[in-house]
Amino acid sequence: MSGLEVHDTGLRATLQDEGRRHGQHLGLAVGGAADLHAFRWANKLLDNPRTSACLEVLMGGFSAEATGTMSIAVTGAASRLFINDRRQSLWRTHTLHAGDTISLEPPSNGLLNYIAVPGGWQGNELCQSRSMTPREGLPGLTVIEPDQLIEATSSDVAPERHVPQPFLPDYAAPLTLNVIPGYQHTAFSHDARRTLTTRPYTVTQQIDRMGYRLSGAAIKAPDMTLLSEGIALGALQIPTDGQPIVLLNDRQTMGGYPKIGTVAALDCSRLCQRKPDTEVRFRFAELANVQCERVVFEAFFGRTEWADSRTLRWR
Amino acid sequence: MSIEPVSEDSVLIRFGDQLDEQLTPRILAAQARIASQLGDWIIDQVPAYTTLLVVYDLHKVDFRRVVAGIEPILAGIDEGTSAPRDKGRLIELPVYYHPEVGLDLEAVAERAGLTIEDVIVRHSATTYRVFAMGFAPGFGFMGTVDPSIATPRKSTPRQRVPAGSVGIANQQTAVYPSVSPGGWNIIGRCPTQLFSLERLSLLQAGDRVAFRAISRDEFVDQGGEL
Structure with a gap:
C-alpha cells in the first residue's frame, strides 16, 4: 500500500480519529482529533468513513516522501503546503506519485493541520481507535517519529475536490465559547459566573492536547472539597488561582477541581486552533442549542454527497 | 441519586456526596447494566467515588432518550445492591x-x-x-x-x-x-x-x-x- 516516508515531524505529529471507546474506566485518555471540523473535512474530501484516522500535525514543520501513487487531503491551519517545492492549496485533494515530497510550513493562522488518505492511515489500534496520546507513553501509540513509514488503508485515487468557500474557517476570528452549565456550576457565586461571561480571557503558553490554560480576571472557585469525578471533553475547570482551564482530548479521565460548566465540543475544536495571546470570551448556553449545533454538524457530514468537485448535496 | 447533563454528550449520575465504600458496588452494578442494556448508545463510562459519568453517542441517541434509558436501570439498583465488604477479586x-x-x-x-x-x-x-x-x-x-x-x-x-x-x-x-x-x-x-x-x-x-x-x-x- 502506498504511504509516506516521514522525514520531519515538526513539533508533534500524531494519528487521530474519533478517539477511544470504552477505555476511560481503565484510566485511558480518550484522545481523538482536537479539531473535529478540520478532521471531518479531511475525511469528507476523500469520502472516508468518519472514523478514519488522519495525521494531526502541530505548527507545521512536517515533511515526507510518497512511496507510491496516492491521494491526500490537507485541511486545518493556514500553513503553506508544498508538493515538490511547488506551493499548493489546502482544503482540497491532491494526488502524489512515488518520490513526490510534501511539506507544511509553520502556520500563519491556526495550529493544527490534518492530512487524510483514502480509507485513513493504518496504525496500532487500542479501544477501537488509532488515536495516539503522547503523554501516556503507550508503545506504538505516542507520536509519529521521523523516518517512520505510515501507510494508507486503500490505494483508491480520489477525484479532485475542494471544500466549498463558505465552510473555510478563519482561526483568527473572534471566538466566544459556549458553556453548558453543569458540574459544580451552582456552587459558584453569581459574581464568579458573571466574571466568566463578561471578561476577556487570553490563551497562555500552557496549551497542549490535555487542555488550554487561559488567563484573565480571577474567577472565585467555591470553597469545597470535591471527590474526583469523571471529566467530560470541554470541562471548564477553575483551580484555586481562579484561572480557567478547558480540558481537551488527552485530559485525565478524572479530576477533583470545581468545574463551572463544559465548553461545547465544536467550540473546543475552534479553541485548539487558537495560538497563545489570542483573546476568547465565554457565554452560557442551553444544552439543547449546543446539541442542536452538533447534531446538524454531524448530519451534514453524514448525509451529504459530492455533486461535483466543489458542491455537496443532501442525500 | 440524580442524573445531570454535564456536556452535550454525557451525563453524570450522582450516587451520594460522601466517600462511602458501599457506593462502589452500586456504581459498578449501574455501569454493568448500562453497558449491557444500552450497549450501542454508550461510548464510555467513568465510575468514580460517588459518581458515574456516562458518555453517549450523539449519532445514535439524544439526552432525553439516554435519561429515559438510564432511569429504570437506576431504579433497579437500590441499597440492597451493596455487596458485602469482602466481595470482589x-x-x-x-x-x-x-x-x-x-x-x-x-x-x-x-x-x-x-x-x-x-x-x-x-x-x-x-x-x-x-x-x-x-x-x-x-x-x-x-x-x-x-x-x-x-x-x-x-x-x-x-x-x-x-x-x-x-x-x-x-x-x-x-x-x-x-x-x-x-x-x-x-x-x-x-x-x-x-x-x-x-x-x-x-x-x-x-x-x-x-x-x-x-x-x-x-x-x-x-x-x-x-
Whole structure:
C-alpha cells in the first residue's frame, strides 16, 4: 500500500480519529482529533468513513516522501503546503506519485493541520481507535517519529475536490465559547459566573492536547472539597488561582477541581486552533442549542454527497 | 441519586456526596447494566467515588432518550445492591518497601511519629478497595489507608515518579503503572506490571488489593527495576 516516508515531524505529529471507546474506566485518555471540523473535512474530501484516522500535525514543520501513487487531503491551519517545492492549496485533494515530497510550513493562522488518505492511515489500534496520546507513553501509540513509514488503508485515487468557500474557517476570528452549565456550576457565586461571561480571557503558553490554560480576571472557585469525578471533553475547570482551564482530548479521565460548566465540543475544536495571546470570551448556553449545533454538524457530514468537485448535496 | 447533563454528550449520575465504600458496588452494578442494556448508545463510562459519568453517542441517541434509558436501570439498583465488604477479586501486589525506592518513606514515618517498620506493617496490613481508575492507564485509586500513616500530597509534585512506585495521598494509596509526574508520597516499589497493551489494566474498580512486603532480592527476581 502506498504511504509516506516521514522525514520531519515538526513539533508533534500524531494519528487521530474519533478517539477511544470504552477505555476511560481503565484510566485511558480518550484522545481523538482536537479539531473535529478540520478532521471531518479531511475525511469528507476523500469520502472516508468518519472514523478514519488522519495525521494531526502541530505548527507545521512536517515533511515526507510518497512511496507510491496516492491521494491526500490537507485541511486545518493556514500553513503553506508544498508538493515538490511547488506551493499548493489546502482544503482540497491532491494526488502524489512515488518520490513526490510534501511539506507544511509553520502556520500563519491556526495550529493544527490534518492530512487524510483514502480509507485513513493504518496504525496500532487500542479501544477501537488509532488515536495516539503522547503523554501516556503507550508503545506504538505516542507520536509519529521521523523516518517512520505510515501507510494508507486503500490505494483508491480520489477525484479532485475542494471544500466549498463558505465552510473555510478563519482561526483568527473572534471566538466566544459556549458553556453548558453543569458540574459544580451552582456552587459558584453569581459574581464568579458573571466574571466568566463578561471578561476577556487570553490563551497562555500552557496549551497542549490535555487542555488550554487561559488567563484573565480571577474567577472565585467555591470553597469545597470535591471527590474526583469523571471529566467530560470541554470541562471548564477553575483551580484555586481562579484561572480557567478547558480540558481537551488527552485530559485525565478524572479530576477533583470545581468545574463551572463544559465548553461545547465544536467550540473546543475552534479553541485548539487558537495560538497563545489570542483573546476568547465565554457565554452560557442551553444544552439543547449546543446539541442542536452538533447534531446538524454531524448530519451534514453524514448525509451529504459530492455533486461535483466543489458542491455537496443532501442525500 | 440524580442524573445531570454535564456536556452535550454525557451525563453524570450522582450516587451520594460522601466517600462511602458501599457506593462502589452500586456504581459498578449501574455501569454493568448500562453497558449491557444500552450497549450501542454508550461510548464510555467513568465510575468514580460517588459518581458515574456516562458518555453517549450523539449519532445514535439524544439526552432525553439516554435519561429515559438510564432511569429504570437506576431504579433497579437500590441499597440492597451493596455487596458485602469482602466481595470482589482479591489481587496481591508485592512491594519492596525501602528508602532506596520509597523516596518519602522516612518522611512519612517521621510525620506519623512511627518507625519505618511500623509504616510498612500498617500499609500492608489493610486490604484495600479500588474505588476508581484514573489519572493514567492502569492507575487505581485505593482506600482506605490507616489514619496514622495518611499523609497529604507533597506541596510540590515530582516531575518524574518511577514506574511501580507505591504512594500515599491522605487516606488513598496507589501504584504508578508508568513513569509520570506525581505528588503522592512514595513509600515503596512494586515489580508487577499494572498495564500492558495486551492485557490492558490489571486492576479494575471494585477489586480488593493486598500489599505484601518483599525483599530487595525478591523485587529484582520478579523483574523490578531499581
